[in-house]
Amino acid sequence: MNATAxxxxxxxxxxxxxxxxxxxxxxxxxxxxxxxxxxxxMIVFYLAALAVLFVSAFWSIDSFTGxxxxxxTWANFHTIFSDPTYRQIAWRTIWMASAVTLTDAIVAxxxxxxxxxxxxxxxxxxxxxxxxxxxxxxxxARIYAWRLILNHDGALNWTLGKxxxxxxxxxxxxxxxxxxxxxxxxxxxxxxxxxxLERIPDSYIEASRDLGARNWTTxxxxxxxxxxxxxxxxxxxxxxxTLGDYITPSLVGNVDFIxxxxxxxxxxxxxxxPFAAAYATIPLLVMGLYxxxxxxxxxxxxx
Amino acid sequence: xxxxxxPEAQAASATISPAVxxxxxxxxKAYGDVVAVDGVDLEIEAGExxxxxxxxxxxxxxxxxxxxxxxxxDSGRIELSGVDVTGRAPYERDVNTVFQDYALFPHMTxxxxxxxxxxxKGVPRAERRRRVEQxxxxxxxxxxxxxxxxQLSGGQRQRIALARALVNAPKVLLLDEPLGALDLKLRQxxxxxxKRIQREVSExxxxxxxxxHDQEExxxxxxxxxxxxxxxxxxxxxPAEVYxxxxxxxxxxFVGISNVLERDGRRFTVRPEKVQMHFGANDGGEPGRIRDxxxxxxxTRYVVELDSGGxxxxxxxxxxxxxxxxxxxxxxxxxxxxxxxxxxxxERPGGxx
Numbered sequence: 273m274n275a276t277a278x279x280x281x282x283x284x285x286x287x288x289x290x291x292x293x294x295x296x297x298x299x300x301x302x303x304x305x306x307x308x309x310x311x312x313x314m315i316v317f318y319l320a321a322l323a324v325l326f327v328s329a330f331w332s333i334d335s336f337t338g339x340x341x342x343x344x345t346w347a348n349f350h351t352i353f354s355d356p357t358y359r360q361i362a363w364r365t366i367w368m369a370s371a372v373t374l375t376d377a378i379v380a381x382x383x384x385x386x387x388x389x390x391x392x393x394x395x396x397x398x399x400x401x402x403x404x405x406x407x408x409x410x411x412x413a414r415i416y417a418w419r420l421i422l423n424h425d426g427a428l429n430w431t432l433g434k435x436x437x438x439x440x441x442x443x444x445x446x447x448x449x450x451x452x453x454x455x456x457x458x459x460x461x462x463x464x465x466x467x468x469l470e471r472i473p474d475s476y477i478e479a480s481r482d483l484g485a486r487n488w489t490t491x492x493x494x495x496x497x498x499x500x501x502x503x504x505x506x507x508x509x510x511x512x513x514t515l516g517d518y519i520t521p522s523l524v525g526n527v528d529f530i531x532x533x534x535x536x537x538x539x540x541x542x543x544x545x546p547f548a549a550a551y552a553t554i555p556l557l558v559m560g561l562y563x564x565x566x567x568x569x570x571x572x573x574x575x
Numbered sequence: 576x577x578x579x580x581x582p583e584a585q586a587a588s589a590t591i592s593p594a595v596x597x598x599x600x601x602x603x604k605a606y607g608d609v610v611a612v613d614g615v616d617l618e619i620e621a622g623e624x625x626x627x628x629x630x631x632x633x634x635x636x637x638x639x640x641x642x643x644x645x646x647x648x649d650s651g652r653i654e655l656s657g658v659d660v661t662g663r664a665p666y667e668r669d670v671n672t673v674f675q676d677y678a679l680f681p682h683m684t685x686x687x688x689x690x691x692x693x694x695x696k697g698v699p700r701a702e703r704r705r706r707v708e709q710x711x712x713x714x715x716x717x718x719x720x721x722x723x724x725x726q727l728s729g730g731q732r733q734r735i736a737l738a739r740a741l742v743n744a745p746k747v748l749l750l751d752e753p754l755g756a757l758d759l760k761l762r763q764x765x766x767x768x769x770k771r772i773q774r775e776v777s778e779x780x781x782x783x784x785x786x787x788h789d790q791e792e793x794x795x796x797x798x799x800x801x802x803x804x805x806x807x808x809x810x811x812x813x814p815a816e817v818y819x820x821x822x823x824x825x826x827x828x829f830v831g832i833s834n835v836l837e838r839d840g841r842r843f844t845v846r847p848e849k850v851q852m853h854f855g856a857n858d859g860g861e862p863g864r865i866r867d868x869x870x871x872x873x874x875t876r877y878v879v880e881l882d883s884g885g886x887x888x889x890x891x892x893x894x895x896x897x898x899x900x901x902x903x904x905x906x907x908x909x910x911x912x913x914x915x916x917x918x919x920x921x922e923r924p925g926g927x928x
Contacts, residue, residue: 475674475675475676475678478665478672479674481645482665482671483666483692484666486666498681
């Protein structure tokens with residue numbers, strides 16, 4: 273009697289109780305409720321946009337009126353694959369992304385290893401701050417800073433001159449781009465490798481040594497394979513970030529990347545959106561291929 | 576079960592050749608201000624099942640890690656088969672370890688895990704395969720070779736960790752609380768399994784050095800054991816010696832139940848099953864009152880407060896007693912009697928150097 277009276281008084285509390293009971297009885301309902309907002313956002317703003325991009329890649333621009341023509345055509349892709357300029361730009365971008373990824377992996381691994389397995393807690397905090405600090409400043413500011421360093425009369429040449437060493441002429445070359453890219457994306461390689469290395473229990477390394485493996489063998493057979501998911505995660509960042517960047521090439525380089533071509537076709541004089549869309553599918557395909565190869569090589573097995 | 580395996584273990588230890596496999600001389604290890612191992616001298620004979628028993632923080636695991644080479648002693652000497660290995664890395668010592676968390680490599684199959692030691696030593700593939708197969712037979716897990724460790728149960732992982740160490744046929748096998756993560760039933764099964772495996776590999780002559788905090792495990796499995804406390808060895812002997820003649824109050828309390836009395840200036844201990852309890856007022860022995868009753872199924876533990884000071888725990892089998900009878904006896908007057916030959920003098924706490 274009493275319980276019913278209380279229930280009648282508080283219909284809202286009652287509804288809430290019924291809802292939580294329903295959620296408890298049907299776990300899938302809970303999963304749907306949790307995933308719906310982010311999934312909805314992803315589907316509308318990301319996948320839908322991607323679909324539109326992919327579809328528009330098969331349209332064209334009327335060269336007289338500059339208007340969009342909604343007829344299916346392979347013309348854009350034909351241009352990309354037959355025109356040596358576009359082929360060269362695509363290769364240059366992929367090549368640079370690979371070089372930057374490799375450089376960052378080589379530089380980041382010892383750094384992350386020191387952070388995860390050698391440094392004490394205070395040293396580790398300090399190194400974390402050093403890795404993250406550049407990310408708090410503007411990306412543009414850091415690229416301009418590199419311009420000041422690499423210019424003919426920049427900080428690097430000034431230092432080299434004072435030391436009596438030959439000066440460099442890297443300003444606005446591929447070397448400059450390679451240095452700046454490697455610097456800018458380095459934290460994105462260090463952090464996942466650190467996370468992977470930090471997760472390896474000491475007992476694995478002890479077990480390897482105990483079973484007769486010297487340090488190099490332990491490193492090769494136990495540490496690197498277990499850090500591989502971290503290296504791959506980092507390389508996905510460095511590779512895709514380089515692949516899609518157009519600011520660094522335009523500020524410290526003197527050649528075009530895929531991003532620059534897209535940028536010019538979207539906002540520049542040509543204003544050829546379908547061609548930009550077609551060219552934008554190239555990095556997407558490359559990334560997809562990269563992930564498939566990484567999976568085939570077993571990079572995600574230890575996840 | 577415990578009482579049955581004890582004589583067996585002792586008989587086995589009597590036939591073992593007295594060659595010393597592991598020798599520790601004045602070994603000391605400190606971490607900052609904390610002295611983990613404080614001048615331990617120890618000789619472990621070839622082929623024996625030797626247990627380092629003690630509470631957590633007593634230095635038993637550090638001692639094991641010193642033998643394995645994961646830690647370097649601050650002072651002292653460690654010898655394996657008469658050779659000084661104090662300065663040698665783990666990969667230069669003919670010992671293998673079974674880790675508490677098993678430490679199986681998650682990115683390798685069971686077969687690759689077991690073959691790891693042979694592989695890094697350059698044993699040819701065919702022989703590797705043969706020996707891995709053979710040891711998986713001994714571990715009674717021949718069908719899991721292609722699985723990853725994550726697909727195995729706790730008990731199976733434990734056996735694989737054991738197989739991975741044993742396949743190398745080391746002089747000494749170090750086991751760091753290997754059964755600690757298993758439930759009681761599985762732990763008891765594995766205790767028997769471990770003894771079986773030790774017998775099966777005994778023709779190769781592998782010495783087992785076993786770390787545990789479980790006194791029953793230590794008594795069941797060991798040929799000899801060392802009781803650790805605060806970085807030192809309190810007592811060393813066969814399970815029967817340590818259980819029946821505890822040398823110090825700590826050992827009496829840690830191995831079994833502490834039953835220490837002080838009478839006429841003499842401190843001594845008497846094991847709970849050696850004390851007789853009479854309910855009649857006219858029987859012999861010391862008078863007292865039952866303060867507490869713990870019914871354990873097969874037997875009942877009575878805690879008796881003695882009129883002339885101190886208290887003793889008495890264990891009685893529930894031959895004709897029901898739980899109701901046992902629990903009703905709380906508060907009753909009793910007389911306790913024990914034979915002088917079942918009492919053992921204690922060193923005073925901290926009395927030994």
